């Protein structure tokens with residue numbers, strides 16, 4: 001299976017890099033600056049379980065082929081495109097990757113949220129778009145290396161109608177034994193919603209409290225607020241027909257209200273580091289869906305407002 005990974009950031013760099021290190025047929029589609037860096041220095045992953053040593057830490061450097069959008073237009077054919085940009089990079093990625101998809105490739109997006117699915121289906125047609133998501137806590141350091149982070153990397157993927165297809169079986173084989181967990185799901189849309197329900201409550205807790213999960217849960221009113229936030233995100237999923245099970249929600253709440261947890265969602269880490277955030281894809285889209293369904297979501301709305309202020313301040317200071 002010929003795989004094109006779009007973006008060598010925290011997610012694309014990690015999963016694509018691990019697949020390349022395991023000898024899979026992986027090419028990266030990168031924008032010119034990152035393309036030059038990866039061509040010159042290779043792509044380094046640090047901290048992956050079972051990887052050889054890089055600068056005294058477990059890691060690996062791979063030299064996978066790299067294309068830019070201009071080169072892709074007359075380039076080789078791919079079977080699968082793994083889309084690993086942030087939500088705010090989606091539009092440019094849709095344009096850049098168009099030639100590969102029109103040439104027969106299937107798209108496996110790993111973005112958080114759900115809005116990108118509608119956009120991809122509108123652009124490429126439903127049969128070209130799989131469902132999927134990543135569970136990991138990776139990030140790029142200032143040298144462009146992928147730091148694998150403390151969470152064992154995992155991806156889940158599947159046909160959005162739950163069917164078992166040849167292309168999924170081909171990806172099962174490609175993703176096996178690459179140093180991450182790859183799980184095929186016959187209910188991938190429900191699982192994407194379940195991850196979104198958890199993630200939005202997680203990020204909302206960080207943003208509203210300004211603290212880690214542990215700091216928020218230990219504060220007066222913290223547990224009640226987190227419980228209400230999770231109830232809001234679950235209510236939006238329910239209106240879409242994808243309410244996570246009570247057992248899953250109970251597990252989510254246990255994680256979110258762990259008073260010893262030093263965790264922050266990646267969007268909150270981005271906000272604290274002054275980087276752009278996916279606020280509208282992860283929080284704003286839930287509020288819009290709640291409004292359309294007539295559901296009250298005051299905590300999500302407050303989170304959206306806080307992130308909107310952050311974004312406009314960031315944009316106005318360049």
Ligand SMILES: NC(=O)C1=CN([C@@H]2O[C@H](COP(=O)(O)OP(=O)(O)OC[C@H]3O[C@@H](n4cnc5c(N)ncnc54)[C@H](OP(=O)(O)O)[C@@H]3O)[C@@H](O)[C@H]2O)C=CC1
Pocket residue numbers: 006007008009010011012029030031032034084085086087089090092093094096110111112134135136137138139140266278
């Ligand atoms: N990081 C994490 O732990 C997790 C992230 N996610 C989700 O995964 C998605 C990706 O996040 P993450 O990897 O962290 O984000 P990053 O910002 O680390 O990486 C995104 C990469 O996409 C690249 N990119 C943007 N547009 C294009 C384009 N047109 N062509 C090629 N490359 C492009 C950027 O490259 P450049 O700007 O250098 O050109 C950047 O390196 C998000 O939706 C996130 O919410 C999900 C689970 C965990």
Ligand SMILES: CC(C)(CO)C(=O)C(=O)O
Pocket residue numbers: 112134135136137199202264265266267
């Ligand atoms: C919830 C988590 C850590 C799982 O991958 C995530 O997606 C994020 O922080 O953005």
